[in-house]
Amino acid sequence: MFSLDQVRQSLESAGQSHILQFWPELCEEERDAFLQELAQLDLRGLKQHCEGAARAAVSPAASLDQDIDPVPPEFIGSVRKSEQSCLSLWEDEGLLQISRSRVGVLLLAGGQGTRLGVQYPKGMYNVGLPSGKTLYQIQAERIHKIQELAGVKHGSKCTVPWYIMTSEFTLAPTETFFKENNYFGLEPSNIVMFEQRMIPAVTFDGKVILQGKGKLAMAPDGNGGLYQALVDNKVLEDMEKRGVEYLHVYCVDNILVKMADPVFIGFCVSKGSDCGAKVVAKAYPTEPVGVVCRVRGVTQVVEYSEIQPETAKLQGPGGELVYSAGNICNHFFTRAFLNDVAEKFEGKLKQHVAIKKVPFVDSQGNQVKPTKPNGIKMEKFVFDVFPFSRNFVAFEVDREDEFSPLKNADGAATDTPTVARNSLLAQHCRWVMAAGAKLLDQHGHPLPPRASASAGDSPPAQCEISPLVSYFGEGLELLRGKTLTTPFILDEKRAKELQAQ
Numbered sequence: 001m002f003s004l005d006q007v008r009q010s011l012e013s014a015g016q017s018h019i020l021q022f023w024p025e026l027c028e029e030e031r032d033a034f035l036q037e038l039a040q041l042d043l044r045g046l047k048q049h050c051e052g053a054a055r056a057a058v059s060p061a062a063s064l065d066q067d068i069d070p071v072p073p074e075f076i077g078s079v080r081k082s083e084q085s086c087l088s089l090w091e092d093e094g095l096l097q098i099s100r101s102r103v104g105v106l107l108l109a110g111g112q113g114t115r116l117g118v119q120y121p122k123g124m125y126n127v128g129l130p131s132g133k134t135l136y137q138i139q140a141e142r143i144h145k146i147q148e149l150a151g152v153k154h155g156s157k158c159t160v161p162w163y164i165m166t167s168e169f170t171l172a173p174t175e176t177f178f179k180e181n182n183y184f185g186l187e188p189s190n191i192v193m194f195e196q197r198m199i200p201a202v203t204f205d206g207k208v209i210l211q212g213k214g215k216l217a218m219a220p221d222g223n224g225g226l227y228q229a230l231v232d233n234k235v236l237e238d239m240e241k242r243g244v245e246y247l248h249v250y251c252v253d254n255i256l257v258k259m260a261d262p263v264f265i266g267f268c269v270s271k272g273s274d275c276g277a278k279v280v281a282k283a284y285p286t287e288p289v290g291v292v293c294r295v296r297g298v299t300q301v302v303e304y305s306e307i308q309p310e311t312a313k314l315q316g317p318g319g320e321l322v323y324s325a326g327n328i329c330n331h332f333f334t335r336a337f338l339n340d341v342a343e344k345f346e347g348k349l350k351q352h353v354a355i356k357k358v359p360f361v362d363s364q365g366n367q368v369k370p371t372k373p374n375g376i377k378m379e380k381f382v383f384d385v386f387p388f389s390r391n392f393v394a395f396e397v398d399r400e401d402e403f404s405p406l407k408n409a410d411g412a413a414t415d416t417p418t419v420a421r422n423s424l425l426a427q428h429c430r431w432v433m434a435a436g437a438k439l440l441d442q443h444g445h446p447l448p449p450r451a452s453a454s455a456g457d458s459p460p461a462q463c464e465i466s467p468l469v470s471y472f473g474e475g476l477e478l479l480r481g482k483t484l485t486t487p488f489i490l491d492e493k494r495a496k497e498l499q500a501q
């Protein structure tokens with residue numbers, strides 16, 4: 001560890017000596033903790049980071065809107081437009097790769113649920129399903145099921161390791177939650193949690209913000225911090241040791257996420273792709289999703305916060321959105337590509353600027369909660385590696401089956417716990433009806449099928465199917481010809497009982 005003198009010198013040469021202004025007031029314990037925090041900073045890169053942030057805040061990167069074009073539809077694979085025989089081939093390929101334990105999943109779970117308004121990791125959120133399951137539990141059970149499906153099909157026991165990128169904010173509570181829940185029945189050695197880096201928030205004149213007298217205002221380095229974290233935590237070596245060649249990366253908040261989706265994996269593998277992304281047709285022009293498009297001919301994502309509203313609203317001759325390929329943060333990478341990124345491209349990733357209200361201590365030592373934005377946070381985005389890919393593919397999936405993200409607290413117009421819950425229940429109603437069963441409400445009246453859910457809708461029937469019974473609607477033959485009264489929860493026990501009837 002560095003000595004106080006070394007740290008002081010480094011801070012001085014980075015123009016950041018104010019960081020130690022309250023040092024004389026700190027007690028022994030606070031000093032130790034602070035020195036440890038400072039020693040973990042990239043002190044050599046600090047000057048560049050602070051000056052870069054201040055520069056970026058006054059002269060934001062030029063808008064890309066002049067240089068973008070949509071990706072022509074024929075370059076986007078599609079569930080809806082593909083023959084069933086193609087979908088089956090892709091699914092078979094995906095299941096084959098999974099059965100050989102060549103597929104892993106990686107969860108991006110380092111963010112704070114600021115918009116959702118919770119103090120704990122988003123994955124621990126319970127959206128109020130009849131079963132009371134949290135997002136983490138639903139995801140764990142899907143991993144369980146996909147291992148089983150692939151294993152049964154190919155007569156092999158296989159593993160889909162679950163890599164979970166957390167941050168200083170989310171690691172400890174996530175670890176505890178998993179332990180308390182017995183890892184949701186998964187083998188603990190196949191769950192690998194690691195932390196992304198944190199970087200300091202900076203004022204508009206390039207000074208690191210002090211959150212306390214002996215504490216810096218730190219924030220995770222964005223979900224694109226993944227690539228540095230893979231190196232820091234030797235995750236690529238772990239993948240190699242396990243024989244994992246393909247990785248499905250996804251973010252925590254989408255209740256409909258299909259972990260290690262065999263169709264998507266199979267599609268990407270069949271196309272010989274090194275990098276891919278799932279997209280859905282955007283629901284409305286200002287929907288907060290990035291768009292997959294071409295920038296000077298190169299396919300990448302332009303984030304919702306960086307596209308001009310006029311561009312987002314552009315319509316084609318049939319009234320359809322020109323930029324409609326909405327990024328749902330479900331990415332495919334080969335390990336070989338991730339190695340390339342780690343070796344050659346990580347340092348070239350773009351830095352995005354977010355201007356935020358960052359609580360701080362003023363020069364008098366008073367704690368201040370700013371009422372207007374005062375700080376710059378720099379973030380990397382996970383999709384910014386797409387331009388380095390040699391064969392990028394996009395794959396369009398159906399929103400009602402794959403995308404209902406939990407972003408906002410109830411009361412907001414979209415992406416709330418209620419919408420997430422209803423999207424899942426509506427999907428499960430569709431599965432049950434497609435399997436040939438009838439659903440009745442509490443009064444014995446038949447229920448109509450529902451395609452999807454939005455905030456204003458009346459709730460669909462309380463019909464929930466455990467992922468341990470069905471991953472994407474398969475295996476529900478046991479319901480054929482049955483009349484089921486809601487609320488109806490199909491877990492493994494109930495499935496066995498129905499099977500026996």
Ligand SMILES: CC(=O)N[C@H]1[C@@H](OP(=O)(O)O)O[C@H](CO)[C@@H](O)[C@@H]1O
Nearest residue numbers: 223288289290327328329381382405
């Ligand atoms: C940097 C990044 O990955 N941004 C993603 C991510 O945004 P959030 O700000 O986390 O909601 O999830 C969106 C989908 O839910 C996706 O459209 C967007 O592009």
